[in-house]
Amino acid sequence: MPIITLADGSEHNFTHPMTVIDIAEQLEPNLVETCLAGRVSETLLDINTHIDSDVELSLVTPLHPDGLSIIRHTTSHLLGHAAKQLWPQCKIADYQITASGFYYDIDLPQPMNQEMLQQLEQKMAQLVESDYPISTRQVSWRQAHDQFEGLEEPFKIAMLDESIPRSEHPTLYFHQNYVDMGWGPHAPSLKFCRHFKLLYSEQSHWRDDPQNHRLQRIHAAAWSNDNQLQDYLSQSSVAAELS
Secondary structure, X not given: OOEEEEOOOOEEEOOOOEEHHHHHHHHOHHHHHHOOEEEEOOEEEOOOOEEOOOEEEXXXXXXXXXXXXXXXXHHHHHHHHHHHHHXXXXXXXXXXXXXXXXXXXXXXXXXXOHHHHHXXXXXXXXXXXXXXXXXXXXXXXXXXXXXXXXXXXXXXXHHHHHHOOXXXXXXXXXXXXXXXXXXXXXXXXXXXXXXXXXXXXXXXXXXXXXXXXXXXXXXXXXXXXXXXXXXXXXXXXXXXXXX
């Protein structure tokens, strides 16, 4: 049965396998509401992952660097969900986590303008307030391919065909009727994704190749709390004025 060693060096014996969140509830109850994931060595674990062997476990919260990355990852999927609700005909391409948030490339029938950007931000905020449940499922390459074929998402299919070996098991993230793909833990609740700001959009291309299909790249700031977000926006505003 597992012996769990926490970051403070304390060891705890359990009589049966435990999930990360169960361990938090028993050993670190003050962190339950803010626990985003667990870390064992170099591996991040979803809070619902069962641990059945002896490990050294760290609980990841929003103030942890890993926690901020998880929040940005989840918020990028929130953007994709909101975009599909506003413009069902759009196609979702790829996202990238950045030093201040993330960007997401989307295929839209018309160029993104400021009014559309505001609509997208408002829809994301509405979805956050609804706090719908998020579920994740690790699947085979074929299951992921079939999923995105059914959703008619050509860029996700291209990612699988061109970049992901058939032996891999990508993770699918389910936001109501929206499905995205990636690796690693997701925030267990949208309450962690409140502190974002859509910054601007620009033209991009699939795989950053000018010969490929033209896309819209939407840039966003995303942070763990409002103070961090406002500090970033303030610094960005000053930098823009000085440039």
